[in-house]
Amino acid sequence: MLTLSLYNYAEMLALIASIIFYKNLFKTPFLILIPYLLMTVAAELTGNYLGIHHRYKENVNLFNITTVIEFVIFYFLFYKNINSAVLKNIILYAMPLYVVLAAVNQLFIQGFNNFHTYTMLVGTVFIIVFVFFYFYEAFSDKEPLSLPKEPMFWISIGLFLFYLGDFTYNLMQPYFIKNHMQKESFHLFHIINNNLIIFEYICFSIAIFVCSNNRLASKLQS
C-alpha cells in the first residue's frame, strides 16, 4: 500500500491546476509544466512503490533520469523568460552542457546505479545562477512590472528556495552516506526538504493560476 506524504499532494495539486488551466498555458512556455508535473507525480509514485518493495537500484535509476529532465525543463523556462541575449545564450549552452555532464557522470564517474549527486550539485548551482539572472532582469526592467503577476517569478522563488535548501544536502550527501548520518539529522533534513518541496509546488500552482489570470485579464482588455 502506497503511503503518500504531504509533498506528494502538493505535487498533485500543481498537476491538477495545470490540467484545469491547460487552455491558459497554451502558447506560453509554461505549457511544459504539464508534462513536467505528470512526469514528477508519476516518478514520485513509482519511486514510492519501488522503495516499499526495496528495489532501490531501480529507484535510483529512475531518479537519475527524471532529475536530469527536470533540470533541462527548468533551464528551458528560464531561457524563455529571460530577455537579455547574453544571458539567454548562457542558458542555451548550459542545457546541452548539463546533459553531457550528467551522462558522463552516470556512465563513467558515479555510475548509473548510484544517485548522481555531483551533477545534482552542478544542476542546483545552474538553477541558482539562472534565478539570479531572472532577478537581475526584474530589477533592471525599465517598464513598470508587478512581480507577483509574473508566473516566472513564482517559479523562480519556488526553485530558488528549494535548491538553496537542497544545496548543502546535495553537497554533503556522499559524505553522509559514507559516514552514516545520525537518524535525527536525517530526519531534520527530510523535514526541511519535504517542506521545501511543498513550498516549491505551491509556488508552481500559483504560477499556473497567475498565468490563467493574466490570460483572462488580456482577454477582458481586448
Add this chain to the structure above:
Amino acid sequence: MQQQPFSFEAAIIAITIVFLILGAFIVMIVLVYRKRRNLHLLEKLNLQSNYKHELLKAQLEIQEQTLTNIGREIHDNIGQVLSFVKLSLNPAGGSLEQLQQKMHDSRELVAKAINDLRDLSKSLNVQYFAHLGLLKAIETEVERMNKSGLLNLNINIKGTPYELGEQCELVLFRIFQEALNNSLKHADARNFTINLQFNTETFNLTLADDGQGFTVADKLGSFNGSGLKNIESRAALIGAVATINSMPGKGCAISLQLNHHISQTNVN
C-alpha cells in the same frame, strides 16, 4: 562503522537554514525594490504624460492665437486693401491718365494683398513654428504687431543665438504670446520690449511692457491670474525659472531664466 557526530550535522542543518533565510531575504529585497521602482516609473510616466499634455495644449493655443491673428489681419489689412481696390476700380468718370494711375495703384495694392495672403497662408501651416524657430517666430510677430500699430514692439538680442529644442522653444513662444496678449488686452501698454540673451550656460528671455501694472501677489491669488500662473507652470515644465515683477503704474516685466543643459534633460 562510525557515525558522524551530531554537532557537525547540526552545523550543516544550521547552514541550510541560514541559506534559506538569506534566500527569503533576497526575494523580499527584489520585491520591495521592484515595488519602489514601479512607483518611480509610474511617477515618471505621469510626468511625461503631463508634459506631453501641456505641450499639446501650448501647441493648440499657439494655433488658436494664430487663427485669431489671421482673422484680424484679414479683416484689418487685406480686407481694407481689397475694399480700397474695389473703390479704385469704380468706373465712374476721370481721364484716361487718371484711370491708368488708378489701375496702376490697384495692381500694386492687389500685389500687396497677394503677398500678405501668402504670408498668412504660411503661418497656417502646422509645421510653421518648427520651421521658423523661436527667434524668427518672435521677430515675425514683432513685425506683424508693429505693422498693425496696436503696440510698439522692440526686440534686443544679446549673444549668439542657438537652438533650445523644438518643445522648449514652443513653450517659450507660447509664454511670449501670453505676455503679449496680456499687455494688449489688459495692460493698456504702448511699448513692449523683448530681450533675448543667449549665454553659454543660460538663456534669458525678458518681456516687459509700460502698461498699468498690477500687484503680483494679488493677481496670482485671484482667478484672473490664471494666465500668469500658466506662465509660471509652463516655465517650470521646461526647467526654466519665471520671475514676474510688476507694480501698479510701473508696467510689468516677466523674466525667464533657462539652464540650457537642464532644459535638454527635461525634454528627454
